[in-house]
Each structure stands twice: as structure tokens, then as C-alpha cells.
Amino acid sequence: MVTKNQIKLVVSLKQKKYRSQHRLFVVEGEKVVRELLDTGMRPFKIFAGDAVSKGKFKEAEEVSSKALKQMSSLTHPNGILGVFHMAEATDVAVQDWVVVLDAVRDPGNLGTIIRLCDWFGITKLVCSEDTVDCYNPKVLQATMGSIARVDVAYVDLREFLNQTDLPVYGAFMDGASVYTSDLPDKGILVMGNEANGISNEVSDFISKRISIPQFGAPTAESLNVATATAILLSEIRSRE
Structure with a gap:
């Protein structure tokens, strides 16, 4: 079950200073969350707004619609919200354009x-x-x-x-x-x-x-x- 502290953390990530502090960011939607997982980006938490959405993501934790709406940046949350670790900075090596x-x-x-x-x-x-x-x-x-x-x-x-x-x-x-x-x-x-x-x-x-x-x-x-x-x-x- 999602805790108040987890909701508070996700909501705080709407602001750049907290994203930088925690090195975490939020994405929403099945397609985007799945793409990040498939490309190897490290998840912190995946939240699903219903059992159907949860069934598509073994990593997901089911949450109430109310909790998902609190965490979401969207007017109408679309069922899946992922919190991911930011990628580590790399040198800007120029091999192409x-x-x-x-x-x-x-x-x-x-x-x-x-x-x-x-x-x-x-x-x-x-x-x-x-x-x-x-x-x-x-x-x-x-x-x-x-x-x-x-x-x-x-x-x-x-x-x-x-x-x-x-x-x-x-x-x-x-x-x-x-x-x-x-x-x-x-x-x-x-x-x-x-x-x-x-x-x-x-x-x-x-x-x-x-x-x-x-x-x-x-x-x-x-x-x-x-x-x-x-x-x-x-x-x-x-x-x-």
C-alpha cells in the first residue's frame, strides 16, 4: 500500500530542485513506462491505478485512483505512473552530429x-x-x-x-x-x-x-x- 511519504515524494518531484536532490523523475502512461523499463532505466517505484494496469507490469504496486490522482501531473491520470532513477552523467564524446x-x-x-x-x-x-x-x-x-x-x-x-x-x-x-x-x-x-x-x-x-x-x-x-x-x-x- 502506498504511504503518505511516498505520495509526498512523488508530488515533490514536480519541482526541479527535488528531482535534483533525489535524482528521481516521474513518467506517466503504459507506453513510456514500458519503454524506459525495456531500455534498462532503473525504476524506483511503479504505481498502477487498477488491477488491469498492474497486471501489465510485474514491478507495479496497485494504488487507489485517489492516490494516483494526487501523484499525477495529468488532469486525467492514465493508469500507470513510474518513478525512475536519473541516468548518470557521461562525457560528451563527439562521434557524430x-x-x-x-x-x-x-x-x-x-x-x-x-x-x-x-x-x-x-x-x-x-x-x-x-x-x-x-x-x-x-x-x-x-x-x-x-x-x-x-x-x-x-x-x-x-x-x-x-x-x-x-x-x-x-x-x-x-x-x-x-x-x-x-x-x-x-x-x-x-x-x-x-x-x-x-x-x-x-x-x-x-x-x-x-x-x-x-x-x-x-x-x-x-x-x-x-x-x-x-x-x-x-x-x-x-x-x-
Whole structure:
């Protein structure tokens, strides 16, 4: 039976400071929980809201609908809630293309970009320290389990970019068309903040400014950062 202290712990994990303190995070839904388990992420607790859901997870502990609703970040909890240990940090070794995010703040955007990295076989995602936390519940819902296959690191971007020998490509509105740009076998792709783009501090390390040309009437101000990431990664992979 779930205890009040366990409920209190799970609820506290909605806040970044407690996720960092306990090195735990919460995901919800059968598909995401199953993907994390199948990829070897270490569970702390799995809670099931009914016997049917519990039967699908031998690790699960059945809880009342009331307790599940207390722990859930969703308006309508979907039956399974998993608490997992965070992955240990690893060195950012560059063997392929790496995506770098400069102050991306929207959880949905980060979650989608993590999923895109998984889709395009990008295993390393490097984030500025002011990018939204990848273990934010809204980020995790948007990743649809891809968080288990993409290594996300939070670093000082200036220090990271200063140390790399790879070409650094940055997405800018006034950059050269990605469709006519030379793209190497490996490199770094920098994507900027939703409102302000790539910061001046990070721009100093960009060796090639690229853009996605607009083909329609010039009415849309810009592309969503996740959409732009999808287009650029597709073009990068198409050259291989």
C-alpha cells in the first residue's frame, strides 16, 4: 500500500530542485513506462491505478485512483505512473552530429527535439544551463520514451564549443540556405531560444550560419524551433 511519504515524494518531484536532490523523475502512461523499463532505466517505484494496469507490469504496486490522482501531473491520470532513477552523467564524446540547444525554454519543444534526436539517430543532446530541465514532466510526456535513448547534458556552452574541433553550424534567419550548404559527416548544430534565437555569446563560436529558406508568402515570422530542428536534421541525414 502506498504511504503518505511516498505520495509526498512523488508530488515533490514536480519541482526541479527535488528531482535534483533525489535524482528521481516521474513518467506517466503504459507506453513510456514500458519503454524506459525495456531500455534498462532503473525504476524506483511503479504505481498502477487498477488491477488491469498492474497486471501489465510485474514491478507495479496497485494504488487507489485517489492516490494516483494526487501523484499525477495529468488532469486525467492514465493508469500507470513510474518513478525512475536519473541516468548518470557521461562525457560528451563527439562521434557524430551533436545537437546543441541555447536557452530553449518550452518543455514541449525540448521534448520534441529529444524525440527528433532519437528518430534521426542523434545520441548526444547538449543544453545550456538555462534550457528547461529534460526531466520536467511536460518534457518527458513529449519525448514519448526517447529520453531513454538520448544522452542529454547540461553544460556551459561557451566552454563546450571552445573545446571542440568540429565545425559548428548555427540556425539563423539570415544564414545561408541549408539546401545549398556543404554539410560534413559530423559536426555540431546549434538551435537558439524560441524568442531571441542564438545568443551573442554563443554566436561567437558559430563557424557556419545556416537557414531554412521560406518558399511561401513572407507572412510567417519564423519556424518553431522544434520544427526547424526536424528540417535541418533531415537535410543533414539525407547527405550521408
